[in-house]
Amino acid sequence: MWPETVLWSRVQDLLESISRESTQELAATISHEGFDSDGARDRLERQLIFLTQHFLKRVPLWADQVEKRAETTFYRAVARLARTLAESDQRFLMEALHREG
Numbered sequence: 646m647w648p649e650t651v652l653w654s655r656v657q658d659l660l661e662s663i664s665r666e667s668t669q670e671l672a673a674t675i676s677h678e679g680f681d682s683d684g685a686r687d688r689l690e691r692q693l694i695f696l697t698q699h700f701l702k703r704v705p706l707w708a709d710q711v712e713k714r715a716e717t718t719f720y721r722a723v724a725r726l727a728r729t730l731a732e733s734d735q736r737f738l739m740e741a742l743h744r745e746g
Contacts (some may be wrong), residue, residue, distance in 0.1 A: 693738040
């Protein structure tokens with residue numbers, strides 16, 4: 646396996662772990678303090694709407710182009726990282742909102 650493939654696999658594992666931990670932490674905070682404290686649910690819903698309607702419509706297309714045209718592995722990795730973070734954030738928000746739905 647190429648070193649960059651191994652590195653990318655580790656980055657993806659780390660991001661998924663961070664997402665799971667963040668979701669669990671948010672759920673614990675919400676359970677303790679209540680979801681609507683300071684409009685938390687509203688802010689999360691607005692963030693999910695923006696992410697879905699704007700950011701995720703553009704990032705995958707941009708990332709595809711960068712991955713196809715990049716001459717170095719660094720920029721391909723940056724594109725994959727941007728896509729993975731956006732998708733991870735979307736999953737996190739959906740899970741957080743669904744728990745307290």
